[in-house]
Amino acid sequence: MGDSNGFVLVDRPRPDVAVVTLNRPERVNSMAFDVMVPFRDELRRLGDDNEVRVVVLTGAGRGFCSGADQSGERGRMPNIDGLTGVTIALRAMELLDDIIVTLRRLHQPVIAAVNGPAIGGGLCLALACDARVAAESAYFRAAGINNGLTASELGLSYLLPRAIGTSRAAEIMLTGRDVDAVEAASIGLVSRVVPDDQLLDSCLETAADITRWSRPGIELTKRTLQDSLDAASLEQHMHAEGVGQLLVRLMTQNFEEAVAARKEKREPRFLD
Structure with missing residues (x-):
């Protein structure tokens, strides 16, 4: 301690x-x-x-x-x-x-x-x-x-x-x-x-x-939850959410790992 x-x-x-x-x-x-x-x-x-x-x-x-x-x-x-x-x-x-x-x-x-x-x-x-x-x-x-x-x-x-x-x-x-x-x-x-x-x-x-989950996934979720408090509109906020989702989807293999883990009945190992 x-x-x-x-x-x-x-x-x-x-x-x-x-x-x-x-x-x-x-x-x-x-x-x-x-x-x-x-x-x-x-x-x-x-x-x-x-x-x-x-x-x-x-x-x-x-x-x-x-x-x-x-x-x-x-x-x-x-x-x-x-x-x-x-x-x-x-x-x-x-x-x-x-x-x-x-x-x-x-x-x-x-x-x-x-x-x-x-x-x-x-x-x-x-x-x-x-x-x-x-x-x-x-x-x-x-x-x-x-x-x-x-x-x-x-x-x-x-x-x-x-x-x-x-x-x-x-x-x-x-x-x-x-x-x-x-x-x-x-x-x-x-x-x-x-x-x-x-x-x-x-x-x-x-x-x-x-x-258990992906670091960028967790950090972006925290950020978008907070940003939603100040969003001027639903449409504006959805654009921000979408950018975060695309970032993790395109820049990591996390989605593929999640699919494979479900098929193999194991915990996913997200490497981000």
Whole structure:
């Protein structure tokens, strides 16, 4: 197991899967800078690691991430010497925004293994992942409204309506109420709910299912799924999908290998 200052742990339970754990359980993995800075840096390193095909993100202890750190000990932002408070605040938001964007831009699919609370920025982290699996103890809250602020932060008002629909997202964001794991599954916020002690194993099984397939096929599927959120029209998006499909079809022997594997009743071996 590797680590970045102890607050971010990286484990390799299998050679092609990395499990990233936010590791400040006494603060329910809140988004203090001494956690978020190494977290961002670790994501960047994983994005450049061609041995990693899937990333699983989770939290240590009893929670996934409780959002903004309210302890008063938020750590120190890097590179702020000589800046005033307002500029430091802007840089802080840029840092947190960068984490959301980095999760989305990773070549690898990211699975959120949501244990316990995912509150405020923690909900945003989960939404930035490509898939979400909830433990029975998980719950979600758009907490900004509870704190006298707006409920919109770190892309929440963009990502949540696209995950569960505008009406449900508005009701959850405006009321600040908790959404438990069962409800989260029923509205499509998570793909499934599993017992707490089976959460990581369940996500690793999904990761193994993903890594069976072609690398460009998986990476292009992630990219087109995200691009679909911003597509101006169905026709425009189908053109983009078609280019990706043609690229893999014409530049690899993957299709021929898949056909042969089915005929021979074996697992395909995609060489891309």
